[in-house]
Amino acid sequence: MKISVSNIAWYQDSKKFLQFLSFIKNLNCDGVEIAPSAIWNEPIESTKEERNTLKKNIKQLNLDFIGFHSLLFSKPNLKLFKNSNLRLETKKYIFNLIDLCSDLEGTKLVYGSPKSRELCGKKYQDCKNQSLEDFYEIAEHSKKRGTIFCLEPLSIKETDFITSLEEGGEIIKHVDHPNLKLHLDTKVLFRTKKEFKSLLFTYKDIIKHVHVGDENLMPPGTINKEHAEIGKCLRDINYKGFITLEMRRNLDNIEGSIKKSVKFIRENYLKA
Numbered sequence: 001m002k003i004s005v006s007n008i009a010w011y012q013d014s015k016k017f018l019q020f021l022s023f024i025k026n027l028n029c030d031g032v033e034i035a036p037s038a039i040w041n042e043p044i045e046s047t048k049e050e051r052n053t054l055k056k057n058i059k060q061l062n063l064d065f066i067g068f069h070s071l072l073f074s075k076p077n078l079k080l081f082k083n084s085n086l087r088l089e090t091k092k093y094i095f096n097l098i099d100l101c102s103d104l105e106g107t108k109l110v111y112g113s114p115k116s117r118e119l120c121g122k123k124y125q126d127c128k129n130q131s132l133e134d135f136y137e138i139a140e141h142s143k144k145r146g147t148i149f150c151l152e153p154l155s156i157k158e159t160d161f162i163t164s165l166e167e168g169g170e171i172i173k174h175v176d177h178p179n180l181k182l183h184l185d186t187k188v189l190f191r192t193k194k195e196f197k198s199l200l201f202t203y204k205d206i207i208k209h210v211h212v213g214d215e216n217l218m219p220p221g222t223i224n225k226e227h228a229e230i231g232k233c234l235r236d237i238n239y240k241g242f243i244t245l246e247m248r249r250n251l252d253n254i255e256g257s258i259k260k261s262v263k264f265i266r267e268n269y270l271k272a
Helices: 014-026 050-059 084-103 124-145 166-175 186-190 196-202 227-236 254-270
Strands: 002-006 029-035 064-069 108-112 148-151 181-186 207-212 242-245
Touching: 002 148, 002 254, 014 029, 014 050, 014 254, 029 242, 050 064, 050 084, 064 084, 064 242, 084 108, 084 124, 108 207, 124 148, 124 166, 124 181, 148 166, 148 207, 166 181, 166 196, 181 186, 186 207, 186 227, 196 227, 227 254, 242 254
Parallel strands: 002 029, 002 242, 029 064, 064 108, 108 148, 148 181, 181 207, 207 242
Antiparallel strands: none
16 A cells, blocks of 8 residues: 545645645655645646646656545535536536546546535435436546546535445446446544444455545544554455545644654554
8 A cells, every 4th residue: 555645734825735745755655636626726727837837746756646536625516416507517527627637647536525416405316316327427538538536435414425335336336337436535434333344345346545534634543543443454455555644734733743644544554
């Protein structure tokens, strides 16, 4: 397994992004993951020059660019299930983000974006049936651009659609597309009453990315104490991908908090 860090833990200032890359490189991290709206006000309108500069900065430090998460954070109006116009608009925006991710040579897009997938008063089965069509189209576009679209189960406090690994796994099974996979956020495991090992073994073939953090995007180990167990389970299922530190910025000590959390991940996930 390799370690990457999401830029949501850093200063919300695009001018300091190169400093962020240098900082995580000095921590011996392997990659970086980006919430695009934390860099650009409107990511899909970023210029070719801006994209090339970002790609160059990442490459110069010999970091891997994993891809995007928090895809629709700055677009709370976009909804898959509210009406047909918003459905098309939401998919179009996701297609554009896939293009941007591919242009930057990223390979993963994590679809959390809880507000965009709310049922909006519709019947669950109707929304599920629609989602099979929508996710297939998104996966097809991902295939064309060399990326993988990863569904992220979230809590029922955040959304009412895809709130467990089982639900996400079932949708992926029905869509049956090689570019639609499952994203594991440790927070979803903290909420389950099922044994971690059996759950991860069930979905080991479709888990393609992992985020590590505690409830409410707190640094790992602050609230939840099961990280070492989850780390062992990931090693047991032979997960070889990236583990991204996902936590909100600690304004009192941004650098120290990231450094401590990266060390925590090494000790609880990478060490046998």
